[in-house]
Amino acid sequence: MDEFIDNKMIFKKYKIKNTEQRNIVLDILKREKKPLTAEEIFMKARKKDKNINLSTIYRTINIFVSKGIAIKLNIERENKSMFQLNMIDHQHYIRCISCNKKISIDICPIIGYEYFLEENTDFHIIGHNLELYGYCSKCKDKKQ
Amino acid sequence: MDEFIDNKMIFKKYKIKNTEQRNIVLDILKREKKPLTAEEIFMKARKKDKNINLSTIYRTINIFVSKGIAIKLNIERENKSMFQLNMIDHQHYIRCISCNKKISIDICPIIGYEYFLEENTDFHIIGHNLELYGYCSKCKDKKQ
């Protein structure tokens, strides 16, 4: 399991046990660029470990979020959460609230603001959620 | 029901029927500055109309969100949504992911960015969700 080598350091850093299931979830989050639902992570994890359980996925991502390894995004129209690694080079989206189409935007207007807040509040900020939404060109026209 | 006068115009504008229940929900959203859960809206609505049903609250806020009258905020740690009017002078928060304490921040770093995106994409943007999170001073110290 050579691919797990630097995972080991992450688990050490955050003082959580290095288990096979956590390695699998972390690898999935590393590999994917887009946010994933717990169910999607579960499906991908099943390919590596046929016995892995959905509750383990939830427990794992909850731990990752509490440590700041991952972030929880509740940005979907559906009532479920999405998760992705808490990286510097994350992405934001504009979502059409009519057809659900999403386009990604290249600039994060928050990153700089986080540094400002870090200096001007006593919070240690580890991440943010941002979603912009509206109507895409097609649905905008359809409304007339 | 004089207080419903300008609600009437809103319902007309968005082409939805002017019902007593929708007036009650809209008034609650107008009165409150902070985001509310469906349950909280329901509790407040019950004081005006003892028979109003939770499913009506959900249907009402879902319509409001689809029209851009209100926005849906999935910013809570709990897995439930919050709702507030889609106003210009909204507020954002930094939330402590350990104790859930929130402090409000005065500047919205997104508003200006929305205008930029409105001009540089073909989306008509009607709102955004932003939450910043981290650890407050107390929980930051506790971690060591």
Added chain:
DNA sequence: GTCCATGCAAAGGCTTTGCATTATA
């Protein structure tokens, strides 16, 4: 060996939906 993580099954909690009734335009 101790303590934590996992699998399984069940429960919990938020939200949506079908249908008969009621209210709006």
Added chain:
DNA sequence: TATAATGCAAAGCCTTTGCATGGAC
């Protein structure tokens, strides 16, 4: 009067939890 909204009850779905077992340190 035709159409849409509501109340009620039930279902749906995402997520968490209790407990016995298994695995990491």
